[in-house]
Amino acid sequence: MxxxxxxxxxxxxxxxxxxxxxxxxxxxxxxxxxxxxxxxxxxxxxxxxxxxxxxxxxxxxxxxxxxxADSEEGRSVIRHSTAHVLAQAVQSINPEAKLGIGPPIKDGFYYDFDVDEPFTPEDLKVIEKKMRQIIKSGQRFSRRVYESTDEAREELVGEPYKLELIDDKGAVDDDEIMEVGGAELTAYDNVNPRTGERLWGDLCRGPHVPTTKYIPAFTLTRSSAAYWRGDQNLADLQRIYGTAWESTEAMDTYLDMLAEAEKRDHRRLGAELDLFSFPDELGSGLPVFHPKGGIIRREMEDYSREQHAAAGYEFVNTPHVTKGHLFEMSKHLEWYADGMFPPMHLDAEYNDDGTVRKPGQDYYVKPMNCPMHNLIFNSRGRSYRELPLRLFEFGSVYRYEKSGVIHGLTRARGFTQDDAHIYCAQDQVVEELTTTLKFVLQLLKDYGLDDFYLELSTKDPEKYVGTDELWAEATETLRTVAESSGLDLVPDPGGAAFYGPKISVQVKDALGRTWQMSTIQLDFFLPELFDLEYTAPDGSKQRPVMIHRALFGSIERFFGVLTEHYGGAFPVWLAPVQVVGIPVAEAFAPHLQQVVNRLRGRRVRAEVDHSDDRMQKKIRNHTTAKVPFMLLAGERDVEANAVSFRFRDGTQLNGVPVDEAIVAIDEWEESRRNDSPTAESMSEFLDAARKRR
Known part of the structure; x- marks a missing residue:
């Protein structure tokens, strides 16, 4: 094609x-x-x-x-077909290679192989060359149905992993179903288009493109270790990843995005900009924030606190550890134990002979804050006049994520949630959900994220508490609120937590990638488990409804997302260093020091570079450090009591009077603009300020 x-x-x-x-x-x-x-x-x-x-x-x-071909389903079929060509190429080069599975995945595909040695970059080049030969030959994909599992076993006797899939047919996951088929057991043969000769085949349900020429653009991207069925206790395999698209142009666009994403990777920028690190001494998934990262985090938190206070939230604080009984009450130990760190057995007392005088008990580091907030609600009697009661906490939690899924700040084991739990009466639920969603969306916009859609996560039939009727009511309530927002709503079947359905806000970043941010969960069941009550106007005791709400999700994850969204070039109000003075020569440094001192008096984070580096190197250093305002000063600037602005994009604005420059920087920071200042935008800003005066 x-x-x-x-x-x-x-x-x-x-x-x-x-x-x-x-x-x-x-x-x-x-x-x-x-x-x-x-x-x-x-x-x-x-x-x-x-x-x-x-x-x-x-x-x-x-x-x-x-x-x-250019639809998501079409791309998936192209990618699955390309995975088969990959397997054919590997076995043509190494006939001893054994086949695992080879499904399409988001933006690409992979195939697992049992081989003696890991694949090298040189191997991938050889394999890719062979794939191109296969594609160019226009081999036809031909579906074939096995008459029996015995026939399939006989044909695939040399493929132990395929034999296992045949034996487990009907009890495998989605990726493996892609291999073994649905009601029928099928194979796809690659056939010579001229002679009809079968050149290669694979156990698969399909479908596939008609011929290999329908694969117009592909590339192999990397290889890695893998495990059969994702289980480290099973066979070690080698996985080859690739991507395939409907056109070379579409693939080039994607690869350009990948290259930009690599440059924006928050783990890389965190080290380059000295924001945070992951010391081996602490353990996997446990970050520490350095002074510059601490400034950004503090600004994020402080602004969030201001907005929560203005919206009627009350601030609470809870401990990091608790007796296990609390999580028995909340059912977390029943439904969420795999995601919790193991218990610490404490408080046991022993007699001199070693016998137990007082049994100990298990303590856990908390994976979430909601059970503790329920204890605060229950600490005294509550009146309907207090509802809705909005409790808010920056609460640190710990979750035992498997090592294979830990990913920098965006998937950590220790993190801090901007966690709120709202207790309200039944007739307040819709209004409170609506207000909460508007609050969440506005706050995300304030941080510079404004491309949203919503996802509705519904009951997992294998993992839930409560009645089907209450689940249905809660789900429809959330659906109504989500649809009334005017945003697109997509389903997430079975994605809810065990205690209630949720709306999640999906945000697109500057590269068009989607991140799950805020979640809003409606919960009728934890109030029941904790026997929460309030006194209604008629004096009766009523059960409140509980809304779980995390805006950032976690501060760490939000920090990582913002780092990648801005490519490390944070808005002025979040930038750890907002202004750097760079003298043309050291003789002009005192002039800039006076400017910086005045800026500091306005609480602007400013400093002068007194290093021995030449001016051009200083500019390069601070541009690389992504400082939004660089103030230059030479002889003319000093004589005119002015400074010259240099910006991240390399543009420059010369001869700005010091008083105007200080006010402009201060007002830009106070306005919390999320665009990066340039000579053009600052010139407009200065003109507007002059007109106001």
């Missing part, structure tokens, strides 16, 4: 009819639907969502929808 320099987009029909006994590809050609370019139809979709190869011929007339 050759790339088109400037493909003309066509309007694909929503559906078309495939007559009985006719293949989908034949019916498609009758309608002259595209078979080249980004809109090439690669498979079709039945009304129940089932995807079919273009070689599929229904037994009766069937209405299907075309699936183009």
């Amino acid at each position: 050759p790339d088109q320099a400037a493909p003309v987009r066509v309007e694909l029909p929503e559906s078309f009819r495939v007559p009985a006994g006719t293949t989908a590809g034949e019916a498609m050609r009758e309608l002259d639907l595209p078979n080249k370019g980004p809109q090439a139809v690669v498979v079709v979709r039945e009304s129940d969502g089932t995807l079919r190869d273009l070689s599929w011929a229904p037994a009766q007339d069937t209405e299907v929808a075309p699936v183009p």
Whole structure:
């Protein structure tokens, strides 16, 4: 499928009819639907969502929808087909390689292999070259149904992992189902288009693109160690990752984004900008913040505190550890024990002979704050006049994340949640949820994130407490509030915590990547478990409804997301160093020191670079450090009692009077603008300030 320099987009029909006994590809050609370019139809979709190869011929007339290459489903099919070509290439180079699984994943694919030695970058180049040869030859993907599992075992006797999948058919996860098929046990053969000879095959349910020429753009990206079925106690495998797209242009755009994402990786920037680190002495997933990172974190927290206080939240604080009985009450030990650190057994007392005089008890570091907030609510009688009661805490929690999923600040073992629990009456729920969602969205916007959609996480049928009726009521209430916000709402079936459904705010960053940020959960069940009550206007005791709400999710994760969103170039109000004075020569340093002293008097974070470096090196150093305002001063500036601005983007604004410069910097910081200042924007800012005066 050759790339088109400037493909003309066509309007694909929503559906078309495939007559009985006719293949989908034949019916498609009758309608002259595209078979080249980004809109090439690669498979079709039945009304129940089932995807079919273009070689599929229904037994009766069937209405299907075309699936183009540039759709998410189309890309997934291309990527799955490319994974098969990868496996074919590996086994053609190394016939002793044993096959694991090879599913499509977000933005790419992988395949696992059992080989004697790990793959090297040189190996990947050889494999990729072989893949291109296979793709160029235009091999046809041909579906085949095994008559029995015995037939499949006989054919795959040399593939131990495939044999295991056959034996476990019907009891495997989604990736493995991609290999073994649904109701039927199927294989896909790669067939010589001229002779019909079977060149290679793999156990798979499909579907696939018609031929390898429908794979227009791919590349292998990396290799890594892997485990069979993700279990470290099972076989060690080697995994090759790649990406595939509907066009070279689409892949290049993606690879450019990856390169930019690598430059913005918060772990890399955290070290380069001296913000935080992960000392081995502390353990995996336990960060420490350095002074510059501490400034950013403090500013984030302080602004959040101001806004919460203004919105009627009351501040509380709870300990890091607790007796295990608390988490028995909350059911966390029943439903969440795998995510908790092991207990510490304390308080036992012993007789001289070593026998137990007083039994000890288990203490846990807390994985969440809600049970402790419930104890605060229950510390005294509550009246309806106190509701809604909004308790807020920056509460540190600890969760035993598996080592393979820990990822810098965005997936840590120790972190601090900006955690709130709101207790309200039943007739206050909708209004409180609506107000909370608006508050959350506005605060995220204040930090510079404003591209949102919502996700509704519903009950996991295997992991929940309470009645189906209350779950249904809570879910519909959240759905109503979410839809009334005007934002897109997408489902997340089974994604709720065990105690209630939730809305999560999904945020797109500067690179278009999606991050889950704030969550709002509606909970009828923990108030029941903790026997929470308030006195109603008629004197009766009533059960409050509980809303769980985390805005950042965790401060650490939010810090990591903002670092990547801004590429380390934080807005002025968050920047750890806001102003650096850079004298053209040391003789002009006193002039800049006076300016900096006045800025510090206005609580601006400013300093003068008195190092022995030349001026141009100082500019490079502080540009790399992403300082938003660099103030230069030479002889003319000193004589005119002025400074010259230098900005991160390399632009410059010369000869600004000192008094104007100080006021402008102070007002820019106070305004909490999230754009990075430039010569143009600062010039406009100064002009506006002059007009106001």
